[in-house]
Amino acid sequence: MQTSCYLCLAMLKKYLIISTTTDLVRIAPERIVFISSDGNYCNLVQSDNETRMLTFQLGQVESMIREQLGTEGLQFIRIGRGLIINRNYIYYINIQSQKLILSDVARFTHTVSASKEALKQLKELIEKEAKE
């Protein structure tokens, strides 16, 4: 009984599926640390420190997250035109130096950059949510 319930939960678990006519990537949302824009492509940085290049623009990936993950997509935040981050891995924000560190404080640490205004808004969002 316990096993079958576990399987039910596993089946209900949502994955982000990025598919073209010839390839498919299926990844659990919590394994995504951030996705950065690289011209017409994107780089998806995973929690195992691997980076995958996706032949989609960041706006398209954002649409996929919204459409496929529904409320689970809430863990992702679009920051400016160049970045989508997983909020679960926000570790450090420094507005002045425009630095944002994404880390699980165990296996990986990634430093990304964003505009001061965007980081200010992000900081306020985190603070606001902590109070709720």
Added chain:
Amino acid sequence: MKEINEIRDDEIRVIGEEKQPKPQGWRWLLLLLAGIIVGVIIWQVWPSKPEPPVEDPEQGVFEPSKPTVEQPVVKLPLAKAEDTGRAFVEMADTVINDIPMRLYIPHQVSLSLHLGPIDKKDKGIIFTAQAADIRADNGGIVGAFVLKGEPKAWGLSKKGYCAIINDTVTVGVADNSPLFEEATEKSGYFFRQFPLVDNGKLVENEQKGKSVRRALCVRNGELFTMETLTQESFHDFAQALVDLGVDNAIYLVGANAYGWATDSEGQRHEFGDPNPKTSKKWRNINYLVMREK
């Protein structure tokens, strides 16, 4: 797939935040039932549509493919000069790599350079934009500059150049260009700027930071200028030009540098800061000028 481009670099948004209010109780069941009935009716009645053709069956998720331009690539020129019989600038907005941009496509114009503050009352100027940079310390023109055959400045700090000689405009990249001498011999014009695209390839520049960017471009033998509608890095701007299919492009002074374009209705569209630059520092302010042929 719907594109989401409406975000600036100084904005954030939580993805999936746009929640629809959930119908509750019997309303939910009623809506579900109605949905099923409508679905069945549509399925029965609606004629089946053929599958859209696969554009690129070889495209892979992890394999680089041809870059895509979000908006249709603009074919230049968009309209023929004969349509109006007079000089004008056609303006077209597009988005490339999430960068909103404006194209200024001149028709029936000849090019020259102008040194000193521009005369805003001169209605013969169809398009103008600042050409060469001027030095912050002494106000001198950065790089070689020839005004109607007269050399005004010498220097190679920027490798991009534009030469206007006998109505022939050349945009290119070179350390030394014989067109500088030719411009002096044939009453031509010459200025230097940062190179952005050289024979379809992106040219990296060391300049950091973001600003409104402008460029003088040549694509398939057609000359036009481009302006970003948001602040962009040199690299992103140059990449967008490459993706648009530009063959050669050099920078034009960006940020709040003043200029204007006159459309086919004769209406002037200004960009940048229109306040006149009167101090001594600006004595060498210079403009690329397009007039009716």
